[in-house]
Amino acid sequence: xxxxxxxNMKGQRYLANARSxxxxxxxxxxxxxxIDKIIEAGNDRPFIYLHQAHQEGYDSCGNCTTxxxx
Numbered sequence: 596x597x598x599x600x601x602x603n604m605k606g607q608r609y610l611a612n613a614r615s616x617x618x619x620x621x622x623x624x625x626x627x628x629x630i631d632k633i634i635e636a637g638n639d640r641p642f643i644y645l646h647q648a649h650q651e652g653y654d655s656c657g658n659c660t661t662x663x664x665x
Contacts, residue, residue, distance in 0.1 A: 596621075596624045596630070597621055597622065597624065598621045598622070599621065599630070599634065601634055602634035602635075602637070602639045603634075603637075603639045603640060603641055604634065604639055604641050605641060607621075607641035607642060607643050608620065608621055608622055608642075608643065609621065609641065609642040609643070609644070609645055609647075609648055609660075610630060610633065610634075610639050610640070610641060610642075611639070611640040611641075611642055611648050611651075611653045612633045612638050612639070612640075613638045613639070613640050614633075614636070614638045615638075616652060616653050616654060617653060617654055617655070617656050618642065618645065618648040618649075618653040618654070618655055618656065618660060619633075619656045619659050619660060620645070620656070620659045620660040621659075623659045623660070624659050625658040625659050627658055628656060628658055628659050645660065
């Protein structure tokens with residue numbers, strides 16, 4: 596697991612799911628985050644910094660990223 600170079604990802608740490616509006620930390624990825632499925636569906640949106648994803652309306656994943664509002 597960890598950072599990916601597949602889909603829209605280019606080794607960035609944070610992957611946002613454009614469908615669910617949730618952002619994941621690939622350096623702390625958990626199995627139930629289902630990152631590969633997000634990429635396969637084409638819903639992956641990369642971010643270098645977590646605060647950028649938050650500014651664009653994404654919430655943190657409750658499993659791999661702290662500060663979830665869900």
